[in-house]
Amino acid sequence: xxSSKSRMAGIVIIGAGECGIRAAFAARDAGYEGAxxxxxxxxxxxYERPPLSKPDASGAVEKPITSPEIxxxxxxxxxxxxxxxxxxxxxxxxxxxxxxxxxxxxxxxATGARSRTLTCPGGDRAQVLxxxxxxxxxxxxxxxxxxxxxxxxxxxxxELAAELRTRGxxxxxxxxxxxxxxxxxxxxxxxxLAAKHQEEGVSILCGVHIASCTDRGVELEDGRFLQADxxxxxxxxxxxDELARSTGLTVENGIRVDGQLMTDDPLIYAAGDCxxxxxxxxxxxxxxxxxxxxxxxxxxxxxxxxxxxSFDVPVWFWSDQYDxxxxxxxxxxxxxxxxxxxxxxxxxxxxxxxIGALAGAAGLGRGNAVAKDIKIAQRLIGARVDAGLLSDPxxxxxxxxxxx
Amino acid sequence: xxxxxxxCATDDIDEEDLIRFDHGxxxxxxxxxxxxxxxxxxxxxxxxxxxxxxxxxxxxVIECPKHNGQFDYRTGEAKRAPVCANLGTYPxxxxxxxxxxxx
Numbered sequence: 001x002x003s004s005k006s007r008m009a010g011i012v013i014i015g016a017g018e019c020g021i022r023a024a025f026a027a028r029d030a031g032y033e034g035a036x037x038x039x040x041x042x043x044x045x046x047y048e049r050p051p052l053s054k055p056d057a058s059g060a061v062e063k064p065i066t067s068p069e070i071x072x073x074x075x076x077x078x079x080x081x082x083x084x085x086x087x088x089x090x091x092x093x094x095x096x097x098x099x100x101x102x103x104x105x106x107x108x109x110a111t112g113a114r115s116r117t118l119t120c121p122g123g124d125r126a127q128v129l130x131x132x133x134x135x136x137x138x139x140x141x142x143x144x145x146x147x148x149x150x151x152x153x154x155x156x157x158x159e160l161a162a163e164l165r166t167r168g169x170x171x172x173x174x175x176x177x178x179x180x181x182x183x184x185x186x187x188x189x190x191x192x193l194a195a196k197h198q199e200e201g202v203s204i205l206c207g208v209h210i211a212s213c214t215d216r217g218v219e220l221e222d223g224r225f226l227q228a229d230x231x232x233x234x235x236x237x238x239x240x241d242e243l244a245r246s247t248g249l250t251v252e253n254g255i256r257v258d259g260q261l262m263t264d265d266p267l268i269y270a271a272g273d274c275x276x277x278x279x280x281x282x283x284x285x286x287x288x289x290x291x292x293x294x295x296x297x298x299x300x301x302x303x304x305x306x307x308x309x310s311f312d313v314p315v316w317f318w319s320d321q322y323d324x325x326x327x328x329x330x331x332x333x334x335x336x337x338x339x340x341x342x343x344x345x346x347x348x349x350x351x352x353x354x355i356g357a358l359a360g361a362a363g364l365g366r367g368n369a370v371a372k373d374i375k376i377a378q379r380l381i382g383a384r385v386d387a388g389l390l391s392d393p394x395x396x397x398x399x400x401x402x403x404x
Numbered sequence: 405x406x407x408x409x410x411x412c413a414t415d416d417i418d419e420e421d422l423i424r425f426d427h428g429x430x431x432x433x434x435x436x437x438x439x440x441x442x443x444x445x446x447x448x449x450x451x452x453x454x455x456x457x458x459x460x461x462x463x464x465v466i467e468c469p470k471h472n473g474q475f476d477y478r479t480g481e482a483k484r485a486p487v488c489a490n491l492g493t494y495p496x497x498x499x500x501x502x503x504x505x506x507x
Binding site: 367 | 455467471
């Protein structure tokens with residue numbers, strides 16, 4: 001293939017979720033003038049996933065990320081309802097499920113993740129929540145249900161518990177781990193959220209395992225039986241890395257990429273839920289947040305267009321349950337160094353590293369009460385901060401930002 | 405028809421911050437810039453109708469408290485995803501220690 005021909009092939013992006021679309025926009029905004037093609041296996045226009053656990057009265061809210069007009073204005077070609085079946089690296093081509101072939105100069109894998117399913121007998125009876133179709137199936141089933149068992153007390157499980165409880169359903173959440181939200185929410189805030197669920201009438205059982213799912217409910221390994229007319233599995237996600245693996249790229253719980261989001265093949269990048277990014281310590285980490293999908297999409301998009309951007313944004317997340325808003329940024333593992341108590345039950349936990357630099361922060365309060373301080377914390381990550389000032393709610397954190 | 409409304413005192417808003425201002429059935433955000441200028445925009449983010457009152461003001465940018473969309477509050481221009489529609493803006497004048505908005 002001649003180089004002029006290959007230059008005309010342009011950028012191909014596999015996956016039309018938040019990450020893939022942000023990447024396409026970022027490549028264009030960075031001045032890339034070649035063709036940009038995005039391939040997505042869902043039939044609809046790309047949509048935001050966070051609203052799927054926050055339906056309105058008529059069901060899941062489908063909120064498009066973009067419109068045909070914007071795509072056309074940016075000359076981005078979106079192929080919906082098509083998946084990539086193989087990457088032929090030596091020909092720089094992707095084969096598609098509709099029989100087509102797409103040549104690429106640079107390729108981005110933004111294939112996302114899929115819901116993990118229950119492996120116990122009858123596990124396929126449990127609904128999962130990942131797509132607009134999943135969401136509509138859950139809310140339609142909830143219309144006729146009275147008792148719901150949610151497997152998994154992570155953010156998605158508890159957001160669904162709050163939503164379905166608010167509709168008056170009887171909810172039991174079962175969690176294999178020792179506490180709810182054990183993976184990514186500091187224990188102090190997780191305990192408060194769990195208490196709120198209990199106050200609202202949701203039962204949360206921790207340290208229990210599912211033996212089987214039947215049409216009448218869920219049998220636990222300890223012999224108890226929980227009646228349910230709707231079972232939801234919210235037990236995390238599995239990265240969609242098979243396409244990368246089958247073409248010989250390094251894959252281990254995600255597609256391995258360096259700080260520029262490049263795989264072992266310099267023409268192929270990966271970003272978002274499917275990517276395991278090399279950290280400065282030399283480990284690989286996969287992030288599953290909406291903001292990460294955007295941030296990595298933007299980095300990958302710039303690099304696809306010939307740039308040299310690095311991913312180093314501290315990852316941020318939020319969750320809304322009942323009237324409470326949770327937000328976290330950066331590394332919030334271990335015990336908080338200092339707690340900032342705001343009014344009306346709102347508080348922010350700050351996590352400092354051993355040299356006194358801010359590693360992460362997480363906050364919980366009514367509505368958006370913690371939002372401003374978490375945003376400032378995001379900008380302070382890596383800076384040395386005075387713990388005494390962090391703990392003083394009368395001290396405006398912006399002053400630390402100016403000093404940092 | 406737009407008219408000038410006495411919205412707040414200048415001291416009601418910290419420097420480089422905003423407050424919420426409700427008038428009739430409409431809601432607004434009034435900003436005080438780091439250079440002691442005042443501006444007024446619609447109160448709700450154009451992305452998911454979250455009120456901007458709990459958002460962070462940095463320089464001339466307001467960041468939505470929920471999904472981090474950003475606007476230039478002088479012009480209402482959407483600056484960062486996920487927002488793509490601009491905020492409406494409204495004329496502001498200061499008389500003595502009072503802030504008036506034309507809404």
